[in-house]
Amino acid sequence: MWSLLDTRDPLLKTYLVGFALAVLLTLIPFALVARGALPLVPTLVVIAILGVTQATVHLHYFLHLDLSAQHRENLLTLAFTAVVIIIMIGGTIWTLFNLHYRMMI
Amino acid sequence: MLGKLTFDALPFYSPIALTGAVIEVGAGAAVLGVVTWYGKWRYLWTEWLTSLDHKRIGIMYIALALVMLLRGFSDAVMMRTQQAIAYNSPGYLPPEHFNQVFSAHGTIMIFFMAMPFLVGLINIVVPQQIGTRDVSFPFMNSVSLWLTASGAALVLVSLVIGKFSTAGWSAIAPYSELRYTPGVGVDYWIWAVLISGVGSTLTGINFVVTILKRRAPGMTLMRMPLFTWTALVTSVLMVFAFPALTVAAGLLGLDRYLGMHFFTNGHGGDMMNYANLFWIWGHPEVYIVVLPAFGVFSEVVATFSGKRLFGYKSMVYATAVIGLLSFTVWLHHFFTMGESADVNIFFGIATMCIGVPTGVKIYDWLMTMYRGRVRLEQPMYWTLGFIVTFVIGGMSGILLAIAPVDYLMHNSVFLVAHFHNMLIPGSVFGYFAGYCYWFPKAFGFKLDDRWGKRAFWAWIIGFYLAFMPLYVLGFEGMPRRMDHYATAGWQPWLIVAEVGAVVIAFGIACQIIQLVYSIRHRHELRVTSGDPWDGRTLEWMTSSPPAPYNFAVIPQVHDLDEFAWRKKHGGRGPEEVRFGNIVMPDDTGVGVILGGLAFVLGFAMVWHIWWLAALSGLGMLAVLIIRSSEDHDEHLVGADEVRLIETHAGLEAAE
Amino acid sequence: MTDVTLGRISDAALERAAAEHARDEHELGFWIYLMSDAIIFALLFATYAVMVDRTAGGPPAHGLFDLAHTFMETLLLLCSSMTFGLASLSVRARNKDAVLFWLAVTFVLGAGFVGLEIAEFQGMVAAGAGPQRSGLLSSFFTLVATHGLHVSMGLAWIVVLGLQVLVRGLSAPVASRLYRLGLFWHFLDIVWIGIFSVVYLPGIY
Numbered sequence: 001m002w003s004l005l006d007t008r009d010p011l012l013k014t015y016l017v018g019f020a021l022a023v024l025l026t027l028i029p030f031a032l033v034a035r036g037a038l039p040l041v042p043t044l045v046v047i048a049i050l051g052v053t054q055a056t057v058h059l060h061y062f063l064h065l066d067l068s069a070q071h072r073e074n075l076l077t078l079a080f081t082a083v084v085i086i087i088m089i090g091g092t093i094w095t096l097f098n099l100h101y102r103m104m105i
Numbered sequence: 106m107l108g109k110l111t112f113d114a115l116p117f118y119s120p121i122a123l124t125g126a127v128i129e130v131g132a133g134a135a136v137l138g139v140v141t142w143y144g145k146w147r148y149l150w151t152e153w154l155t156s157l158d159h160k161r162i163g164i165m166y167i168a169l170a171l172v173m174l175l176r177g178f179s180d181a182v183m184m185r186t187q188q189a190i191a192y193n194s195p196g197y198l199p200p201e202h203f204n205q206v207f208s209a210h211g212t213i214m215i216f217f218m219a220m221p222f223l224v225g226l227i228n229i230v231v232p233q234q235i236g237t238r239d240v241s242f243p244f245m246n247s248v249s250l251w252l253t254a255s256g257a258a259l260v261l262v263s264l265v266i267g268k269f270s271t272a273g274w275s276a277i278a279p280y281s282e283l284r285y286t287p288g289v290g291v292d293y294w295i296w297a298v299l300i301s302g303v304g305s306t307l308t309g310i311n312f313v314v315t316i317l318k319r320r321a322p323g324m325t326l327m328r329m330p331l332f333t334w335t336a337l338v339t340s341v342l343m344v345f346a347f348p349a350l351t352v353a354a355g356l357l358g359l360d361r362y363l364g365m366h367f368f369t370n371g372h373g374g375d376m377m378n379y380a381n382l383f384w385i386w387g388h389p390e391v392y393i394v395v396l397p398a399f400g401v402f403s404e405v406v407a408t409f410s411g412k413r414l415f416g417y418k419s420m421v422y423a424t425a426v427i428g429l430l431s432f433t434v435w436l437h438h439f440f441t442m443g444e445s446a447d448v449n450i451f452f453g454i455a456t457m458c459i460g461v462p463t464g465v466k467i468y469d470w471l472m473t474m475y476r477g478r479v480r481l482e483q484p485m486y487w488t489l490g491f492i493v494t495f496v497i498g499g500m501s502g503i504l505l506a507i508a509p510v511d512y513l514m515h516n517s518v519f520l521v522a523h524f525h526n527m528l529i530p531g532s533v534f535g536y537f538a539g540y541c542y543w544f545p546k547a548f549g550f551k552l553d554d555r556w557g558k559r560a561f562w563a564w565i566i567g568f569y570l571a572f573m574p575l576y577v578l579g580f581e582g583m584p585r586r587m588d589h590y591a592t593a594g595w596q597p598w599l600i601v602a603e604v605g606a607v608v609i610a611f612g613i614a615c616q617i618i619q620l621v622y623s624i625r626h627r628h629e630l631r632v633t634s635g636d637p638w639d640g641r642t643l644e645w646m647t648s649s650p651p652a653p654y655n656f657a658v659i660p661q662v663h664d665l666d667e668f669a670w671r672k673k674h675g676g677r678g679p680e681e682v683r684f685g686n687i688v689m690p691d692d693t694g695v696g697v698i699l700g701g702l703a704f705v706l707g708f709a710m711v712w713h714i715w716w717l718a719a720l721s722g723l724g725m726l727a728v729l730i731i732r733s734s735e736d737h738d739e740h741l742v743g744a745d746e747v748r749l750i751e752t753h754a755g756l757e758a759a760e
Numbered sequence: 761m762t763d764v765t766l767g768r769i770s771d772a773a774l775e776r777a778a779a780e781h782a783r784d785e786h787e788l789g790f791w792i793y794l795m796s797d798a799i800i801f802a803l804l805f806a807t808y809a810v811m812v813d814r815t816a817g818g819p820p821a822h823g824l825f826d827l828a829h830t831f832m833e834t835l836l837l838l839c840s841s842m843t844f845g846l847a848s849l850s851v852r853a854r855n856k857d858a859v860l861f862w863l864a865v866t867f868v869l870g871a872g873f874v875g876l877e878i879a880e881f882q883g884m885v886a887a888g889a890g891p892q893r894s895g896l897l898s899s900f901f902t903l904v905a906t907h908g909l910h911v912s913m914g915l916a917w918i919v920v921l922g923l924q925v926l927v928r929g930l931s932a933p934v935a936s937r938l939y940r941l942g943l944f945w946h947f948l949d950i951v952w953i954g955i956f957s958v959v960y961l962p963g964i965y
Contacts, residue, residue, distance in 0.1 A: 004861055005846065006853040015845040022838055030831050033961045044962055051957035055950045062845055062946045073317070074791050081795040084345050085802040087432050088385055092378075092803070095436060095444055096810040099377050103443040241785040306796055314789045318781070344792055348799035356807070356902065365891050365898035366816070367807070373814030373895030378807060385803070688778055730920055736933050 018061020025054040108713035109289065114267045121202060126265040129176075155692040157243040158653055159228045162250050164547055166225030167540070173217040173257055178613060180210035182606050185571070189603035191589035192596040203588035204271035205290065209260065211274025212294060215394070216301055217257040219528070222536040223397040224249070224308050227336045229547055230539075231312060233644035234330045236321025236662060238654045241314040242307075243690040244738065249304040249311070251700025256301030259707045263293040267711070270294040273586070275387065276357065278368035278379035283361045289711050295358045296707035302347050302354070309343025312336055321643070323662030327421065330642045330666070331407075331414060334421050335400030338428040339393050345432070346389035353382035362710075380439045388435040392427060395527065398535020399424070399466060402491060405484040405538050406470045408638050410477025413666055416469040423462035423469075430459040440511040449508035456506035460499055467492060482638065483557040487538035490565045491530045498526025501576065516586075519579020522572045529568050537564075537616075545637045549649045550627040556619035563612030571605025574598035635754075641669035648754040654687045654742060657751045684751065687742040695732045699725055783936045790940045794947050797910075801951050804903040805958055814895035821896065821963035824889055826880075830960045833876050834952065837911075840869035841949045848942050851935050859925055859938075866945070867918045870911055877908045900959065907955060910948055917941050 006012065029047045032038060038046065059065045065075055116122035140146060153161055183206050187198045198206065232240055240246050263269040270290035272281040281291045316337045320329070329337075356367040357379065366372040368379040407414040414420060436444070436452035470492060479485065501523040505511050514520055537560075545551045578598050583590065623630055636645040645668050647655050664670040702721045709718035812821060847862035881901065884890060891901035921941055924934050 003855070004850070004858045006849060006855070009849050009853065011849055011852070012846075015842060015849070019838070019842045019845075022841075026831075026834055026838065029957065029961055030827065030834075033965050034827055036965070040965060043965055047957050047961050051953050054953050058841070058946055058950050058953070062841060062949075063943065073788060077788075077791060077795055080341075081345070081798055084432055085798065088349070088799070089802055089806040089809075091433075091436070092381055092385075092806040093809055095381060095448055096375065096378055098444045098448050099442065100375075100810070102445055103377070105376070242789060310789050310792045310796070313792055314785050318785050318788065344796050345799055348796050349803055352800055352803040352807075359891075359898070359902060363891065365902070366893075366895045367811075367898050367902075369895075371816070372893075373811065373816035373818075373898075375807075375811055375814060375895060378810060382803060382807070686774060688774070733937075734920070734924060736928075736931070 014061050014064075018057055021057045021061070022054055025050050025057065106714075108709070108715065110266070110712040110714065114289075114712075116265065119199075119202060121198065122264070122268075125179075129261060129264055150694070151692070154697050155247075155694045157239070157247050157690045157692055157696075159232050159240050159243065159246060160547060160651065162246055163225040163228030163230075165250060166221040166228060166253070169254055169257060170218050170222035170225060170536075173213050173221070175613070176261065177210055177213035177218055178610070180206045180213065182610060184210065185599075185603045185606040187588060188590075188599045189596070192593060192599075193591055194589060196589055198588065200588045201271060204273075204586070205269045207586055208270045208273050208290075208294070209264075212270070212297070213257075213260060214528075215274060215390070216298060217253070217260065219394045219532055219536075220301070220305060221253055221257075223339070223394065223532070224253075224305070226401070226536065226539045226543065227308075227312060227339070227397060230543055230644055231333050231336045232315065232319070233546075233647055233651065233655050234333045234642055235316060235319060235324060236643050236656060236660045236667075237315070237319040238656065238659075238687065239690065240311050241318060242311045244693065244696065244732070245307050245311055247693070247696030248699055249308045251696045252304030252307075252703055253301045255700040255704040255707065256297040256304070258704050259293055259297040259300070259711070262708065263290070267293065275380075275383055276354070277383070278357060278360075279370045279374070279376045281357060281379075282369055284370065291357075292361065292711040293707075295354050295361070296710055298354050299351060299358070300703050300707055302350050305343050306347040306351075309340040309347065312340035313344060316340070321660050321662050324667070327418070328662060328665045328667070331403035331417070331420055331424075332397070332400035332642075334424055335396040335403075338424050339396045342389045342393045342396075342428055342431060346386045346393065349382055349386035350390075353379060353386060356382070377439075377442055380442060381435075384435040384438040385432075387438060389431045391524075391527070392431040395531045395535070396424065396427065398491075398532045398539075399463075401484075401535045401539040401542065402470060402488050403466075404642065405488050405542055406473045407666070408542075408640055409480045409482055409485045409488075410474045411480070411639075412473055412477040413641070413669070414469065415472035415475075416465075417665060419465055420469050423465045426462045427459060430455065430462075434459055437506060437508075437511070440508045441515045446508070453506050453508045457503055460503050460506075463499065467496065482541075483552070483554060483561070484538040484542040486558055486561040487534040487541070490561060491534045491538075494530035494534075494565065494568065495527065498523055498530065501526060514579055516584055517579040518575040518583050518585050521585050522575035522579060525568075525572050525575075529572075530565075534564070537561075542638070543644075545632045546635070546644060546647075546649050546651070548627075549632060550623065550630040551632060551637055553619050553623045553626065553630065556615050556622055560612045560615035560619060563608050563615055567605045567608030567610075567612055569605070570608055571602045574602045574605075636668075641666040643667050646671075652747075652750050652754065654689055654747070657684055657687075657747050658682055682751075684744045684747040686744050687747060688739050689742055691738050691740055693732075693738070695728060698728055702728070779932055783932070786936055787939065787943075790943055794943060797947070798951075801903075801906070801954070804899070804906060805954060808899040808903050808959060811895045811899040816894035816896075818894040818897065819887075819889045821900075821959075822965075824884060824900075825960050825963050827960075827964050829876065829880060830956055830964075833873050834956055836869050836873040836876070837949050837952050840866045840873070841946055843869060844942055844945045848938070851930060851938055854930055856925060856930055859930065860922060863918055863922050863925070867915055867922075870915050870918070874908055874912055874915065877904065881905070903959065904955060907948065907951055910944075910951075914941070914945055914948060917944070 029050050032043055032046060059078070065071050065078070067075065116126045140149060153165060156162065183198060184203070187196045187203060190196050228240075228246070232238065260269065267289040270276060270281070270286070270293060272286055272291055272294070276291055276294055279285060316329070316333060359365045360367050360369055360374075366374040368374050368376050370376060403414055403420060434452055434456045436448065437456045440449050440453070501519070505514055505520065505523060541552050541557055578595055581595065583592070583595055632649050635647055635649040637649070638645070643660060643662075646660065660667065702725045705721040706718055706725065709715070709721060843862050843866045847859050847866060850858035850862055889897055891898045918941065921934065921937055924937070928934055
């Protein structure tokens with residue numbers, strides 16, 4: 001039987017749900033910016049939250065990350081990476097904005 | 106056709122540079138000549154260059170490190186000599202050349218001496234310590250080696266063709282930008298660092314996976330030897346820190362090659378961000394460089410005190426805390442760049458905090474020796490020298506962590522004294538200790554004792570003579586990287602420092618003699634049992650040198666210091682042994698080829714030979730694609746062959 | 761690596777166990793590589809953030825970007841993630857033809873993404889807003905082009921693996937490589953979320 005989709009595979013539903021959520025989480029911020037419905041700062045906050053949410057959707061529905069023992073290593077690695085990234089980005093932004101202000105360059 | 110490369114690139118414009126180039130080329134030619142004379146090219150290629158055996162790769166790393174130590178040290182002697190004589194005088198070294206010398210010295214010592222040395226030790230030891238046969242990615246291991254060698258080759262070539270960077274080993278912007286330093290020097294630095302940096306990142310990945318996935322059954326994380334723990338944390342640091350170097354050097358490269366404005370003075374460039382990005386890598390890097398040395402000390406202290414390491418758990422936690430905190434202190438490298446006090450305070454406090462776990466380690470080592478039966482073998486000499494000397498450097502570090510104090514000391518020779526006080530007793534002594542400790546494991550014979558101890562005394566006395574004066578001079582206000590000066594009071598100290606450099610040179614000479622002598626007398630110095638030091642950990646269970654597969658039978662681990670446990674509970678291992686087939690990776694020349702192409706790519710990019718760069722780049726891609734499509738890259742070592750190897754080793758051990 | 765001290769375990773079993781362990785290691789190793797790549801992107805994002813107003817008298821972020829264009833790119837990449845997922849499912853189902861089909865669709869979508877991005881860059885350069893104009897533009901081009909280069913590498917990888925599937929079928933090594941390519945592809949889509957959230961949407965607002 002030549003078929004492109006095994007509709008009986010339970011994982012198919014996972015991908016479809018993930019895709020639907022991702023599309024939704026994309027439409028909302030784009031629409032917000034297109035309409036300018038909210039002031040700047042709340043818009044940025046919404047974009048940030050939805051962005052993190054969509055990344056989580058990808059990680060769970062497409063990359064199958066969860067709290068199970070099988071994926072524990074990947075999750076811990078990701079968590080450590082997230083900590084390091086927050087330190088590096090946070091430190092950079094704090095330091096450089098501080099420097100820009102004080103050094104005027 | 107040849108980009109910017111012309112005959113003028115050769116160092117005929119400077120007698121000093123020419124001398125250096127001639128010595129370097131001569132030494133290289135001599136090595137090639139010796140290999141040809143003894144007809145060893147085939148042997149070299151099949152047994153070493155194409156080897157995927159982690160032990161051989163480790164040995165080659167250390168060989169590279171020792172060669173580059175000589176090159177980096179000659180830079181050091183040149184600087185000391187210049188500074189000793191250049192009171193109210195230009196000395197013998199023109200300023201621009203002096204700048205190249207200090208830049209090359211730092212670049213070589215960190216990237217091409219320290220990194221290969223520690224990676225070499227980790228390569229030789231860790232798979233054996235965890236009771237496995239090879240690393241998780243043997244081919245990638247080979248690629249890492251050859252990429253590192255390729256970077257080293259670029260730095261070496263810069264002495265002969267063109268010039269090296271004058272921007273220091275950190276290439277701080279905007280000085281390193283095209284506008285202020287338009288020559289090829291900074292480009293050599295960028296490509297050497299980018300290429301070898303990829304190698305280091307891959308090594309980090311390799312050993313994280315190896316240590317997490319290949320430990321022998323029964324070896325939980327809290328039963329791993331300390332050296333393996335430090336190797337694990339070091340590898341994690343490599344994975345997460347080196348990308349920052351790639352970004353820093355890469356963006357600098359984009360500015361220089363494509364006229365972008367990341368760090369330029371003007372056009373919206375942010376010059377301070379370079380220092381920020383570079384040191385985000387740079388600080389974890391110094392922990393990468395010191396943690397394996399701490400691991401060596403832990404092994405050495407336990408073995409030569411005849412006791413389990415004191416406070417194993419606290420050592421593990423201390424190592425992990427150092428690793429994590431190493432990402433939070435980087436700003437202390439540029440306290441004076443202009444940020445406000447609260448930014449400086451945050452990083453200053455973090456810097457002081459990171460001294461605490463190291464202090465814990467020092468106490469643990471001391472307590473291991475306390476009430477132990479201490480044997481003063483060579484590795485213990487290096488360890489004791491480290492413990493005494495390193496704490497001085499640590500204290501100077503805590504002093505520098507106070508930002509207002511750093512405002513006085515930043516970029517003075519006080520800073521130079523501090524970091525050499527960390528790197529030499531910390532890293533270098535640690536590597537030397539590891540070198541004497543594991544040499545018999547790798548080669549089957551010990552290094553001569555007397556020459557080793559002479560080398561130690563010369564190094565430690567030389568170190569104090571060379572660097573303690575710099576603390577004084579730093580307090581007196583002498584800046585770093587000075588090629589001449591007009592303050593009379595400085596010269597006596599600088600002369601003492603020069604004497605120190607000479608004494609260290611004696612130390613290095615002793616080490617060279619030690620190696621030659623030991624090879625000559627290897628039959629007297631032979632170790633047959635595989636365990637010359639009455640060791641406590643699994644690597645001493647293999648023969649010396651080990652079989653390619655390390656263990657014919659993967660050991661079952663019962664406790665921390667498994668080998669000591671086995672000795673205590675009787676029996677050297679399972680008596681009834683039935684050998685099986687063993688899968689080993691095939692050797693391959695692809696790593697060498699990739700390294701060679703990487704060198705050509707780097708060289709072509711430095712000299713703007715675009716067609717050659719494109720060709721070598723595409724070549725690397727093609728080779729990678731072909732290699733990654735390879736499904737059959739392993740072979741079977743049959744059970745009978747294993748039995749033969751093991752019986753032979755057993756007979757040797759019984760002698 | 762598993763060992764054979766306990767009796768007559770066959771070579772085939774040895775090979776299978778070794779292969780599974782190797783696959784496990786390859787997946788973890790590749791995941792860790794992706795984490796190191798994440799650091800590179802994170803620092804490029806940080807650099808963009810500190811340079812976002814360093815326009816040197818040149819064009820600011822607002823006015824450089826087009827919402828519809830960005831939305832198209834986003835949809836193409838998101839759909840390609842979905843179609844790669846379908847390719848992964850086809851690997852599970854051992855359906856070689858379906859794998860090739862969905863890989864091809866993924867390729868087309870990804871190539872569309874890269875094409876749109878190149879067009880955007882060309883337009884900006886033609887309008888005098890190239891990477892040499894200002895710090896902001898340098899960091900924009902570098903961040904987005906680094907992502908685009910990764911996607912291009914992914915496209916090349918799809919071709920190579922597609923050929924392997926064609927010639928060798930869905931063998932264990934090929935399946936393992938497809939899995940890693942999947943990790944790579946989904947990772948790039950996550951980075952893109954960051955790009956439109958940090959660069960394009962705030963820039964356009």
